[in-house]
């Protein structure tokens with residue numbers, strides 16, 4: 001269950017394919033800038049996204 005593990009008290013297995021710097025997320029591997037999930041969903045809150053700021057990680061979970 002390593003990849004299902006979040007950082008709420010157990011070891012996080014960094015997914016080397018998903019770099020991430022969002023330390024506030026429960027899925028973030030705190031000592032490394034990687035996500036611990038096997039996959040994530042990226043979306044947008046804009047009707048017509050034109051820059052990186054328009055995109056969001058929709059798998060974010062507040063830790």
Ligand code: SF4
Nearest residue numbers: 020025028035057059
């Ligand atoms: S779920 Fe999204 S925001 Fe959270 S660590 Fe993974 S990539 Fe980063």
